[in-house]
Amino acid sequence: MSTLALKGPSWVAVRQHRRVLRAVAGAVTAGLVAVVVLRLWANSPDATGRYVTGPNHGYDLLRLCVQYAGAGLRFLPPLVGAFVAGPMLAREMESGTWRLALTQSTTPRAWLGSKVLVAASVTVLGSAALVGVYRLGWARVSGTYWLYWHDQGPYEASGPVLVASCLLGVAVGALVGQLIRRTLAAMAVTGLVTGLVLLALGSVRWSFLAVETASMPLSGSTAQLLPPSAYLTDAGVLTTTGERLPEYTCFAWDPEVGACKAVTNVTARYADFHPLSHYWPTQLLESGILLALTAALLCAAFRLLRARRG
Amino acid sequence: MVVLEFRIDRRSGIATYLQIVQQTKQALRLGLLEPGDKLPTAREVVEATAINPNTVLKAYRELEREGLVEAKRGLGTFIRRSLGGSPADSPLRDELADWALRARTAGMERDDVAALFTSVLEQHFEGDGDA
Amino acid sequence: MTETVIEAEGLGLRHGRRGAWALRDVSLRLPEGRVCALVGPNGAGKSSLLTLAAGLARPTEGVIRAASRETLAYVAQDKPLYPQLTVGETLRMGHELNPGRWNAETARRIVEGGALDPDARVRSLSGGQRTRLALALALGKRPGLLLLDEPMADLDPLARHQLMGVLMADAAENGTSVVMSSHILTELEGACDHLLLLDGGRLRVFGPVEEVVAAHRLLTGPAAASGGLAAHTVVETRITGRQLIALVRPRGPVDTRTWQTAEPSLEELLLAHLRSPGAPVFAPVASHTAQGVRA
Known part of the structure; x- marks a missing residue:
C-alpha cells in the first residue's frame, strides 16, 4: 500500500490504519500461496476431474480448506463493517480525536469521505482478490458434496456478492459508527446488523429468478429429470388436474399399472430447479440489491454528518 | 543582538508595561543603553517573558511619547536620547551621602529616612510620571 | 474599528433535552488580535464555550459567530x-x-x-x-483565532513559560487572537489583555483587563458606614468586627474621608465575584452589543 500518491485526509486515514492494510495484503498473499501449494499437491498424475482414485491427501486437504474458507468468508462483511464502525469512526468519537480532525481546514464531509473511500477501496480490492483466490481453490473441488455452486459458502465466496456484501458492511459501519460513540458497541451492532441483512437477503435469493420446472412420467427418477449441476428446490408428483403433491404421496406405486397406489390420479413427477445458468444472474441481482442498500446507507451517513456538523 | 532583557515580576503590583518603561529608563541612566541602540522587538520580548504583546507595545508607545525612543517602520524601535542621570560620583551624590550620614547620626531608622526621602520626592516631582 | 473574532448572543448549551444548562445567556464580542483569559471554577462552562466557538457543537439557543474552520485552531483539554x-x-x-x-x-x-x-x-x-x-x-x-482549553495544565513551570512565550510571540507576529481557559488565573495573568469570567454557565465579567480593573475599587472602612455603599454597585461586602471591606463599581466619587480605597488585584476581583453569585454582571462591551442588536 503506497502512501506516496495519497493526499489530504486519505493520507491520514491510510496512515492511521496501515497495520490493518498490511494485514489484509498479507492475508490475501498467504491465501494465494496456500491454494497454489494445495492445488499442486492435489494434482496427482492420475486424477481425472473431480473423481480421484485412491487416497489423495492434497485433494482432501484442499477440499477441507475450501469448505472452511467458504464458511469463513461469510463472516468477512460483518467484520469489515465492524472495523469501519469501531476503529475507524467510533474510536475517534470515544477518544476525542474527532475534535482534532474536525477543526482542520478540510471539511467534515472530506473527513468521513476519506475514511469511506479508503475502506471501500481496500474492501473492493481485498475482497475481489479473496474471491479470486477462493475460486482458484474451489475450481478443483467444486461440484462435490457441500461445494456445489449454490451451496452456502461457495455461492457467497465465489462471486461479486462477496464484494458487494463487504461494501454493505462499510456503509453500515459508516452510519452506526457515528450513531454509537463507543468502539466495542459500535462494532457489535454493525456486525449484527450486517449479518442479519445478509441472512435475510440470503433467504430470498433463490426467489429472484423463476425456477424452471421439468416433468416426467411417474416411472422415471428425479435424478434423470435434472440437468447436471442443477439446484433442486422442489420435487413431487402431479395429478391429472395438475395439482402438486409431495413426493412421499406415491412412495409406493404399482409398476404394472404404472400408477400410484394411494392416489389414483397421480400420473407424473415434477421438479423445480435452478439451472447452473442462474448462477451469474442471481449473483448480479443480489449484488445490485446490496449496492443499492449500500448507497442508501452511505447517503444516510453523510446526511447525519451534515445534520450534526454542518 | 539583544541589548536588553526585561525582568517581569508579576507579584510586584506594578503594571507590567510600567516595569518595561522603568527598566528601559534605568538602563539608559546606567549607560547600558545608548542613542542608536535597538530595543528588542515585541516578539522577542514576549517570547522571553510570556507577557501580552500589547503590553510591550504600550510600553514602547509610552517611551516614544516621552521622546526617549523612536519607532522606525519595519526596522524596529531605537533609542533617541540618553537620560540625563547623575553619574555615580557626581557632587549631588556626595551631598546626599552626607545628608544620609547626618540622618543616621541623628538617630533616624532606615525606614524613617526612606519615608522622609519619598515624601520630599513626591513634593518636588509631583506629576512627573512614574520614573 | 477592529474586526470581531467571536460574537455570541444569548448563547446557551444544554446536554440532552432535559439535561442541565452548561452555558446560558452568554452575550459577548471579542475583537481581533486580543489574548483573552477564560477563567472560572471547574464546571463553569469554559469548555462548552470553546467547543461552541470551535464549531464542534451547536448551541441549544442563541447564536455564536466565530472564525471559520479554516482559520481557527482548537486544542481540546x-x-x-x-x-x-x-x-x-x-x-x-x-x-x-x-x-x-x-x-x-x-x-x-x-x-x-x-x-x-x-x-x-x-x-x-x-x-x-x-x-x-x-x-x-x-x-x-497559522490560525487567526486560537482556542486553547486548559493548555498549560500538563506542563512544568519551565515548559509553561516557554510555550506561553511561543504563543505570545505568535500573537505578536501574526496578530493571532487567542482565547485560553484555565481555572488558575495566575497561569494566564500578564499574558492576557481580555478577561472572561464564567460561573455556573453564566457570564460574570467580560472586558479588557485594564477596563475591568479600573471599574472596580476595594473599599475599607467602618461597618457602620455600609449604608453609604448604596451609591455604588456593590459586588461583595465582608464585615470583620467593626471593619468592612467591599468591592464596588463606583458610580460616582467615593467618599474618601470614610473609605480607604485601593485598586483590587485581578485575583481579588475574581474571587469576590465567585463568592457572590448574585453580583451584577460586568460586561460593558457585551451589553453594548446586546442593545445594538435589540434596537
Missing part, C-alpha cells in the same frame, strides 16, 4: 492526537489537512523546542510533550 502516528507523521498530517495554510517551519520550531524525536510514537509521549505537539499542530495552521 485532553490534547487529542492519533496515538499510532509518529511526531513527524502528526506534523505531516497538519500539512495534509491544511493545504495552503500549513507553516512547517513554525510547527518544527515548537516541536524542536521540546527535543521531541520525530520518530517517536504519539502514544509514547508524556503529557507535556503531547501538549507541545498539539500546540505545534495548532500554530502550524
Whole structure:
C-alpha cells in the first residue's frame, strides 16, 4: 500500500490504519500461496476431474480448506463493517480525536469521505482478490458434496456478492459508527446488523429468478429429470388436474399399472430447479440489491454528518 | 543582538508595561543603553517573558511619547536620547551621602529616612510620571 | 474599528433535552488580535464555550459567530492526537489537512523546542510533550483565532513559560487572537489583555483587563458606614468586627474621608465575584452589543 500518491485526509486515514492494510495484503498473499501449494499437491498424475482414485491427501486437504474458507468468508462483511464502525469512526468519537480532525481546514464531509473511500477501496480490492483466490481453490473441488455452486459458502465466496456484501458492511459501519460513540458497541451492532441483512437477503435469493420446472412420467427418477449441476428446490408428483403433491404421496406405486397406489390420479413427477445458468444472474441481482442498500446507507451517513456538523 | 532583557515580576503590583518603561529608563541612566541602540522587538520580548504583546507595545508607545525612543517602520524601535542621570560620583551624590550620614547620626531608622526621602520626592516631582 | 473574532448572543448549551444548562445567556464580542483569559471554577462552562466557538457543537439557543474552520485552531483539554502516528507523521498530517495554510517551519520550531524525536510514537509521549505537539499542530495552521482549553495544565513551570512565550510571540507576529481557559488565573495573568469570567454557565465579567480593573475599587472602612455603599454597585461586602471591606463599581466619587480605597488585584476581583453569585454582571462591551442588536 503506497502512501506516496495519497493526499489530504486519505493520507491520514491510510496512515492511521496501515497495520490493518498490511494485514489484509498479507492475508490475501498467504491465501494465494496456500491454494497454489494445495492445488499442486492435489494434482496427482492420475486424477481425472473431480473423481480421484485412491487416497489423495492434497485433494482432501484442499477440499477441507475450501469448505472452511467458504464458511469463513461469510463472516468477512460483518467484520469489515465492524472495523469501519469501531476503529475507524467510533474510536475517534470515544477518544476525542474527532475534535482534532474536525477543526482542520478540510471539511467534515472530506473527513468521513476519506475514511469511506479508503475502506471501500481496500474492501473492493481485498475482497475481489479473496474471491479470486477462493475460486482458484474451489475450481478443483467444486461440484462435490457441500461445494456445489449454490451451496452456502461457495455461492457467497465465489462471486461479486462477496464484494458487494463487504461494501454493505462499510456503509453500515459508516452510519452506526457515528450513531454509537463507543468502539466495542459500535462494532457489535454493525456486525449484527450486517449479518442479519445478509441472512435475510440470503433467504430470498433463490426467489429472484423463476425456477424452471421439468416433468416426467411417474416411472422415471428425479435424478434423470435434472440437468447436471442443477439446484433442486422442489420435487413431487402431479395429478391429472395438475395439482402438486409431495413426493412421499406415491412412495409406493404399482409398476404394472404404472400408477400410484394411494392416489389414483397421480400420473407424473415434477421438479423445480435452478439451472447452473442462474448462477451469474442471481449473483448480479443480489449484488445490485446490496449496492443499492449500500448507497442508501452511505447517503444516510453523510446526511447525519451534515445534520450534526454542518 | 539583544541589548536588553526585561525582568517581569508579576507579584510586584506594578503594571507590567510600567516595569518595561522603568527598566528601559534605568538602563539608559546606567549607560547600558545608548542613542542608536535597538530595543528588542515585541516578539522577542514576549517570547522571553510570556507577557501580552500589547503590553510591550504600550510600553514602547509610552517611551516614544516621552521622546526617549523612536519607532522606525519595519526596522524596529531605537533609542533617541540618553537620560540625563547623575553619574555615580557626581557632587549631588556626595551631598546626599552626607545628608544620609547626618540622618543616621541623628538617630533616624532606615525606614524613617526612606519615608522622609519619598515624601520630599513626591513634593518636588509631583506629576512627573512614574520614573 | 477592529474586526470581531467571536460574537455570541444569548448563547446557551444544554446536554440532552432535559439535561442541565452548561452555558446560558452568554452575550459577548471579542475583537481581533486580543489574548483573552477564560477563567472560572471547574464546571463553569469554559469548555462548552470553546467547543461552541470551535464549531464542534451547536448551541441549544442563541447564536455564536466565530472564525471559520479554516482559520481557527482548537486544542481540546485532553490534547487529542492519533496515538499510532509518529511526531513527524502528526506534523505531516497538519500539512495534509491544511493545504495552503500549513507553516512547517513554525510547527518544527515548537516541536524542536521540546527535543521531541520525530520518530517517536504519539502514544509514547508524556503529557507535556503531547501538549507541545498539539500546540505545534495548532500554530502550524497559522490560525487567526486560537482556542486553547486548559493548555498549560500538563506542563512544568519551565515548559509553561516557554510555550506561553511561543504563543505570545505568535500573537505578536501574526496578530493571532487567542482565547485560553484555565481555572488558575495566575497561569494566564500578564499574558492576557481580555478577561472572561464564567460561573455556573453564566457570564460574570467580560472586558479588557485594564477596563475591568479600573471599574472596580476595594473599599475599607467602618461597618457602620455600609449604608453609604448604596451609591455604588456593590459586588461583595465582608464585615470583620467593626471593619468592612467591599468591592464596588463606583458610580460616582467615593467618599474618601470614610473609605480607604485601593485598586483590587485581578485575583481579588475574581474571587469576590465567585463568592457572590448574585453580583451584577460586568460586561460593558457585551451589553453594548446586546442593545445594538435589540434596537
